[in-house]
Amino acid sequence: MMRTLHIGLRVTDLERSLAFYKAIGYGVVGSVPxxxxxxxxxxxxxxxEFVTVELVHDAKPVERGTDVSxxxxxxxxxxxxxxxxxxxGIEPVDPGQKSEDGLETTFIADPDGxxxxxxxxxxxxxxxxTAADWPEERGESDG
Structure with missing residues (x-):
């Protein structure tokens, strides 16, 4: 069985990024220096239950758009x-969206943008x- 384990994000300043991700609720599970x-x-x-984000700090500046959407x-x-x-001190970077059925979305940005x-x-x-979010595509292969 295959499943996504986590996403690795390059960060410019590890301490600043750790403070940000902790502020939005993430906890440190461990590190490999x-x-x-x-x-x-x-x-x-x-x-x-599992790690979902890996911060990768290599002392090089992160160029926005070269890592993840x-x-x-x-x-x-x-x-x-x-x-x-x-x-x-973390504010949304857009006004967000709200649908009639109760779905709400908004974006924030981490210290690297x-x-x-x-x-x-x-x-x-x-x-x-789940597939229920795309009922018009039912019957297609799971890939």
Whole structure:
């Protein structure tokens, strides 16, 4: 069986990035200081069983657009999350969207300018995206 393990994100300033990711709820699981690709710090959210983000610090500046489009994090309450982030000086980088069924999204940016989409699912939605989110594509192969 194959599954996505985590995403590795290059960061310019490890301490600044750790402070940011901790402020949005990630905790450090462990780190490996000396690897061929740099200092690795493994992170996970409290509700995750496994590491989902790996910060890679190699003392080189990160050029926006050369690493990842965006990371997506599920939140229980957009309003509560935005209030908590504001207390750490983290503000949305766009006005966000809200649908009639209760789906809410907005973007914040980490210290290297990487966009992180916050998603509040509508009531009754699964914890992640499933084929039910694309009913017109049912019957196609899972790949």
């Amino acid at each position: 000396d690897t061929p690709i740099g200092h690795l710090t493994m992170l996970k959210l409290p509700g995750d 965006h990371l997506v994090v599920k939140v229980e309450s957009m309003a509560d999350t935005l209030d908590a982030l504001a207390s750490h 990487r966009r992180i989409e916050l998603v509040q699912w509508p009531p009754g939605h699964a914890d992640g995206m």
